[in-house]
Amino acid sequence: MSKGKRDRTAQARAVVAKQQAAERRRKVTLWTSVGVVMVLFLAGLVGYTVMSRQDDGKVTTPTAAVDDGTAFAIGTGSVVVDVYEDFMCPACGNFEQASGESLQNMAEANKITLRIHPVAILDKYSNGTEYSTRAAGAAAAAAEEDKFLELHNVLYDNRPEENSDGLSNEKIIELAKSVGLTSETFVNAVNEGTYKTWATDVTEKFSDRGYNSTPTILVDGTKLIGPNDTVPTSELLTQTIEKAAG
Amino acid sequence: MQKTMPWISTAARLALAAVWLVAGGLKVGDLAASARAVNAYDLMSYDTAKVVGAVQPFLEIALGLLLLIGLATRLTAGISAVLLVVFIAGIISAWARGLQIDCGCFSSGGELAAGKNAAYWLDILRDIGFLALAGILLWKPRTRFSVDGLLMGEER
Structure with missing residues (x-):
């Protein structure tokens, strides 16, 4: 193998490796982004659920209260x-x-x-x-x-x-x-x-x-x-x- | 510069994580108060404010945790920036309308005691500082000790 050919092979490998790395970064970015959006959505859902649960308590309104039971x-x-x-x-x-x-x-x-x-x-x-x-x-x-x-x-x-x-x-x-x-x-x-x-x-x-x-x-x-x-x-x-x- | 930038970004990432964790943590214990804080801005009906007030602290904590581990840093920084811009807009609108409220930024805010003056410009300045942190991460999202780095198989 001549020296020139070896150089070209190495260059080609480097290019392929670079492309693979780029592909990997693209994939990682895509999937981590999907993950982040899901985590944030779930977090919001948790907040919403906690809030709805808190509203469920039964209210005993005093009979003496007026103005929609507030006063x-x-x-x-x-x-x-x-x-x-x-x-x-x-x-x-x-x-x-x-x-x-x-x-x-x-x-x-x-x-x-x-x-x-x-x-x-x-x-x-x-x-x-x-x-x-x-x-x-x-x-x-x-x-x-x-x-x-x-x-x-x-x-x-x-x-x-x-x-x-x-x-x-x-x-x-x-x-x-x-x-x-x-x-x-x-x-x-x-x-x-x-x-x-x-x-x-x-x-x-x-x-x-x-x-x-x-x-x-x-x-x-x-x-x-x-x-x-x-x-x-x-x-x-x-x-x-x-x-x-x- | 090649070497120091990831460290600057790392510091920004951790600082922004701390901001969200503290902001969310202070509100999450009392969602009713958080709803009142949102309601005090007088920008939406109380029913909507209740939902926003309940969802917001959990979102803030989740964002804080995601930044802490460094997952999809550019995206989380972007979402942080959007949220901060919304908050700044809210404060400016309260200021412009002459409302006297606590911004509810690091508390369940809401009402201000009589005679106490709202220092809106301070709140805005602080939020702009946080926005700058998000900006650094949007620009240079590569950081040390991050899940992103691990997954990308990056050079140490």
């Missing part, structure tokens, strides 16, 4: 004031301190219908104890005993800080006792979490209605926001209510 009403005034709040939310605590009493007074004087919607959007801030959901559930149980406002107020007076464990069920029951709520039905409902799925349901409806933050306050169906996206002050709230009352 408890105080008073029968013509102006309707809706308040969506989370029992752990600091801004709600401030709002309750500033305006809670005057709203409740107006409701009791039947100047307004006060509808309080307990929602649970801050479960992630109670170290896994889901205080927001438990508290909202307890409020529903209290409503069934006609003591919603009593429990609502004592829970806000003892509002736990975010990123704490929240109040334990025992503590909630103890606080309830201090405001005259002692029934066994209530204690069982708190311990068994009877209304927890209801709290989740209310939170869903809250989102569905397009609200994102707590407290969300509505006067006669119109969202009331203070200047620069702040929670409305007590003055602004009273003015708006008086205007609505005409």
